[in-house]
Amino acid sequence: MKNYFCKEHLTALLFLLTVGFSCQPEEKATGLLAENAMVVSAHPLTSKVGKDILQQGGNAIDAAVAVQMALAVVYPQAGNIGGGGFMVIREADGQYHSLDYREKAPLAASRDMYLDDKGDALPEKSQNGHLASGVPGSVDGMVKVHEKLGSMDWSKLIDPAIKLAEEGFELSEDEAAYFTRASENLKKYSSVDPVQFTGKAWKVGDIFIQTQLSHTLKLIRDKGRAGFYSGEVADYIVAEMERGGGIISLEDLEKYESTWRNPLTGNYKDYTIITMGPPSSGGLILLQMLGIMEKYQVSNQGQAYADYLHLKTEMERRIFADRAAFMADADFYPVPVDELLAEEYLSQRFSNFDPQSATPSDLIREGNILSMSEETTHFSIVDKKGNAVSCTTTLNGGMGSKVMVAGAGFLLNNEMDDFSIKPGFPNMFGVLGGEANKIEPEKRMLSSMTPTIMEKNNELFMVVGTPGGSTIPTSVFQAVVNVIEFDMGMQEAINEKRFHSQWKPDQISFEKDFEREDVLETLRKKGHELSERNGIGRVDAILVLEDGILEGGADPRGMDAASGY
Structure with a gap:
């Protein structure tokens, strides 16, 4: 049996092959772009x-x-x-x-x-x-x-x-x-x-x-x-x-x-992180997580994304145990900042990490120091x-x-x-x-707030932070990783679904409508208990693009808005 195609059929088929059937990548979300200046906050006004x-x-x-x-x-x-x-x-x-x-x-x-x-x-x-x-x-x-x-x-x-x-x-x-x-x-x-x-x-x-x-x-x-x-x-x-x-x-x-303090600084690959030290625990948590992760290759593709989330969860469990034991207002308690960030300590802290299996939080305690609202x-x-x-x-x-x-x-x-x-x-x-x-007169209470600025090769690269109580440092961490490791723009990194764990309760919280069931199933097989919840954090951030243009990323989980010129 012969197939006959007229000129119009061939044209239509060519159109479908080049446009209708093509597998073009989904257009990435982009935040507000501005040449001169940018403000991103929780309210348009x-x-x-x-x-x-x-x-x-x-x-x-x-x-x-x-x-x-x-x-x-x-x-x-x-x-x-x-x-x-x-x-x-x-x-x-x-x-x-x-x-x-x-x-x-x-x-x-x-x-x-x-x-x-x-x-x-x-x-x-x-x-x-x-x-x-x-x-x-x-x-x-x-x-x-x-x-x-x-x-x-x-x-x-x-x-x-x-x-x-x-x-x-x-x-x-x-x-x-x-x-x-x-x-x-x-x-x-x-x-x-x-x-x-x-x-x-x-x-x-x-x-x-x-x-x-x-x-x-x-x-x-x-x-x-x-x-x-x-x-x-x-x-x-x-x-x-x-x-x-x-x-x-x-x-x-x-x-x-109020008090001027020395910012907490650290490095991750080619990047310098400038963040808040005690009485905020957030900067310490962020730098500890980045310090551990620098030795691992991570990806958001296929099952490798589940491996990354497993790694992140195991870091969080150990570091939040450290938070409970060692972090407070440094004017009242000698917070061992240098020791907590030392490479040897972080290696020791993570030496019992199993890539295939979750560590029960009841088996995790604070480490041995080497030298010493959501709204x-x-x-x-x-x-x-x-x-x-x-x-x-x-x-x-x-x-x-x-x-x-x-x-x-x-x-x-x-x-x-x-x-x-x-x-x-x-x-x-x-x-x-x-x-x-503990409570003491005139003492500042411990916080998880993590206002952070990053440089790349000594030039301004990112300004980032979020609300969210204990989820603050882990949300900032995810935004940073999404940009640096997963090659996302600022808005795309903010839009990505978030995961959080904090030692106890012994579970991973993840945002509803996360569509990669294969990733969730892999985490379950590794021994993690999963708990779906509403939005985690509201990251508002600015990324300096390679051409110097500012991309303002405003979190769609709230009324957050970017405004620039």
């Missing part, structure tokens, strides 16, 4: 605020102050003036800085303040209400970083936040639903009903105005540090404490100071001159302690839960604590 400051001639530090203050208005579940955080800075000339504006335990705090008469832990008291709050550090931190490295007038950096509070902003559907859900807890734990939040069932399109917060921001604008830590606002904080049984005093507020938010900024800021800030849990300071209009943190309220008892993120991180 705050990213715009930062970009506007940069376009007015401000530097990355100026933009960071403006973004921090604006987040307190439009992202109250984590953005704050009643919390604290960490900032890592790389100046265009290659100088590094890190600022610790983490909260402190009040002077009246004590080791067993969250234990009952039988010695049992009372996590409700460390997580909700007035007693859960540490002394806030955000305002002092912004004043200090502006005094040292800022270039614009202070008042111009606070004005955008004041405008957003005074005039209000339009709520999205998710924001309206979140505020409505949060209203009952705010009523329950605040000493005075915060009617600006609780006065109605919010709906999409409503304008959210915060008059009391606007007044507080004006005092900070006009008086700087004194506008928060003394005078009217300080009196409001202390009055709130007295009504609700808290312990933050005027003396606590007057004595609080957080992050923003990344690069300015036209090449100055870079990586900043992670938090109230700890969503809406912090759920306590609104009556008269001042801002929420207080619940960071006291980040101490070890009882050795071996998990905090709200399931992370176990030890004696090193």
